[in-house]
Amino acid sequence: MTTIYYRTLNMLKSLPGIRLIPGFNTLPSDITTENLRFYKLSNLVLTLGMFTHASWICLFAFMGIRDLTMINVASVAIYIFCIVINRKGYHFTSSVIMVSEILLHQYFAILVFGWEAGFQSYIMVITLFPFLMPKGRWLLKLVILFSSITVFIVYQINFKQATPSYHFNGDFLLFLQIMNILFSVIFLAASGGYFNMAMHQTEELLNKRSNELLEERNKSEQLLLNILPQETATELKESGRAQSRYFEMVSVIFTDFKNFTQFSESLSAEELVEEIHAYFSAFDRIVAERKVEKIKTIGDGYMCVGGLPVANTTNAIDAVNAAMALRDFVQAEMERRKAEGKRYFEVRIGVHTGPVVAGIVGINKFAYDIWGDTVNTASRMESSGEQGEVNVSQTTFEHIREHFNCEKRGSVAVKNKGAMEMYFVRSPKK
Template sequence: MCIISPLSAQEAISIDSLIKTYKEKSLEPEEKLELLFELSYNSAIAAPERIAYGDTLVDLAKRLNNQDAMMKGHLYKAYAYMDMSDYDQDIQETLAAITIAKSIDSAYWAYLNNHLGFTYSKVNNNSEALRSFRKGLDILLNMENTEYYHLGALYFNFSDFYLRNNQLDSAYKYLELSKVSFDSINNDSHKYFLDGNLGVYYFKKGEYEKAKRLIESGADNSIESRPEAAVEYYNYLTDLAQEQNNYGEAKKYAERAISIGKNIRANSELANTYLNLYEIYLNRNDYAAALEHYKKHKAYLDSAINLPTIQRMANLRNEFEVANKQKEVDLMAKEAEIQSLRANRQRTVSIVSVTVVVLLSLLIFGLFNRFKYIRKTSRIIEKEKNRSDALLRNILPDETADELKENGRVKAKKFESVSVMFADFRGFTRYSEDMDPEELVRRVDFYFSRFDEIMEKFNLEKIKTMGDAYMCAGGLPFPSEDHAARMVMAAFEMAEFVEKVKQEDPDDPTRFEIRIGINTGPVIAGVVGTKKFVYDIWGDTVNIASRMESNSEPGRINVSENTYKIIKDKFECTFRGMVDVKNKGMMKMYFVNGLTEEKKKEVYREFNVTT
């Protein structure tokens, strides 16, 4: 349960009136901005609608160059995603808000780290949660004017974090610090949350009667203001009742949690609720009902985790676990029958003759030898299978490799926005004529191996190499928003690597200079061949990217107008003018200028990659 610090005073305004005013009245930009604050923040509005209002708020704030409004727009979207249990998007929006808060030296920086820590704790990333909490606390304690409400909220979340991880002494200490902070400003809006978490503390200490009264107070009084917290408190009450073998009361608390949680999509809390119901029905020997609640537990748990790129694998794993749970339930339901069969088997074994024992011994010996042979053969087959699978994934993207293995073919796909890069070495053909073939291959492999590492670092896809030319793409096989910027950063690293190698021994003829060209647009991607599979892309976007490279200069990154429009807010570019391109006519081209060390670190942090 998280205490959210108020960012602005929220008046009791009719939601319908707000929406009607926004849609029907002609408003000045600043007036529209104020309405969007209300509409994107107000928890009485459905989360998807708040996200849409938040998008509009961010766009308007950009046009008005209002950094503070942009920051709040991202934060309000984060709240909405948290209410939908979409923690991945919650974290992304919060990080965007933190970036803006740091740039304008906003006091909200501390609160944003507090919220980020709570979200990380929801996805069980304890190290990141604790780091964010500590960052927020450090900022607050170093402020000239102490923000006691924010401080109380952060201490409370520290306590909640330690409580979840059963570090009870630390949890109690920070709970007391939170109470002191709130009492210092005579603010009692936190009272029931403090009561509820103190009750959880007593519950985990084994003081059940004292715990029950406090947790019930926290649950009953947080339904209106923080229903997600109420669900969590009712889950604790369910656990407490089960500890006291009061399964009827436990079921009542669990059903109360469901009635509240379904209305707010509190998926992670509902996952715990259905797990509790599974245990309750299992204790009653109602195995069918137990299994149904276990399935719901898995469904809500996976919904809370929200990892779309591995959802198919997660579903397969869930089905496997549910199937195992079905077997477990079936075994428990037939326990009496199994016991009877065991007794009969014991009687049968007792009358087996010595001759049968000898024959069984010989049979076991033969089966054991056969088992060893089969196991050895299986290991060889498995090793070769893994090897072939690794080779396939080395030449095809994972998604494409899986589709090829499952269907025997890969359906071509169109991607609306992909960034394509070509890079080649200047004067390579002239050098290759005089070099030993083995040395030539070794040098090219030296460069291309490093390029492959850079592609993996920036989540880009190597397509192929053609002699000294290296081709890669971003935004496939999984579409992404920032593929153009990632491609530019990868191009910088490639150019820096080539230049570094050249500086080590400038007189060595195998120290090449590199030209790089990038274009962004739609492509068709697919696999060609029936035996030697090749993943390739086609389209005018690819041809233009090749022309960008051929019209580039050594050590420079030449981008098309399409790419420039996407990256211009993140990178400084120089317009080269209109350049005559073979088979294309006159085209606009731009050189991407190098980054300062400070700017480079900022971009690396944004992409969450190391320098």
């Protein structure tokens, strides 16, 4: 149906003289989306009506019926005028003039040819028009609708048995009747086809917008998941806030690049950011594969934790596995860069196990974070460690001793904490 509509419209555009009508093939610059559909439909109907009357001009002029010839000339002029003012934004005015012309025109046609010629069928066509108009102006629409019905009834009562002004044989009247019914059906089909096309276009547009919104929503959710743990993000979406939670046992990992200052002095700011991004992107993948949650980066430091947001009893093992994988990655990068004569990072890693409170802080640029002495102690494990080593506290060691070979370091002085027992993790036990 859409294809038929466009083919009809393109055919009309190609007819001689149609491009001379101001506004036929252009849209008003200030037309609203609401009026656009009706503008196109009314232009199509007006154009079909104009050429219908033009065909009657040829027929009636050939038959020598001068009064009907002149009436149809006037009708063509009225339709051209309606197209022009429709282009200027007077959509309802154009419609009222067109409807009035149809009602009046059929009066003269019925007087001349009688009821059998079928000119009254055009009156029934215009009863559809109010339902295709833009929303609003309900009184005007009702006036058009009931006026059309009333005029049809009045014409039928007064003219159905009346004697026409001209007398024609039955075959010619049958021809006129068929032509009038055919033109009426064409008008209805064109209007219905356009309405069907507009509905499909609207549905396609709505589906497209819906898919775009769904895609944007998925992007937003994915972005939120990149900032928050999944459980926290879900709680935030469902209730508008996320409650802080106490975790009895988690294992916090801190990493720090030992020679960051010297490394950064040899690079531009852009190059330094690219290097840090490459390392931390690899860190993200490594910890995610080992059930460890990234918390944040602090300069050249990286902080993550095992055992939240879903509590578990294997978090110390998970954290040490992740810490060793981080160490091995940095060591491999160091060897590769050494062979290529490039600068490289060295890393210290510290792990401590204990209780924390986790939650979201702030309103703008909020962040998921953890608090507690466990966090401070894990930071001290990192700063008290050595390059290329995973340094763990006594508490963490007690949870992993059955799974990893560790080297006892003894008591090490820790700032603001005194002496603490520490261990270097060497390898997993077989």
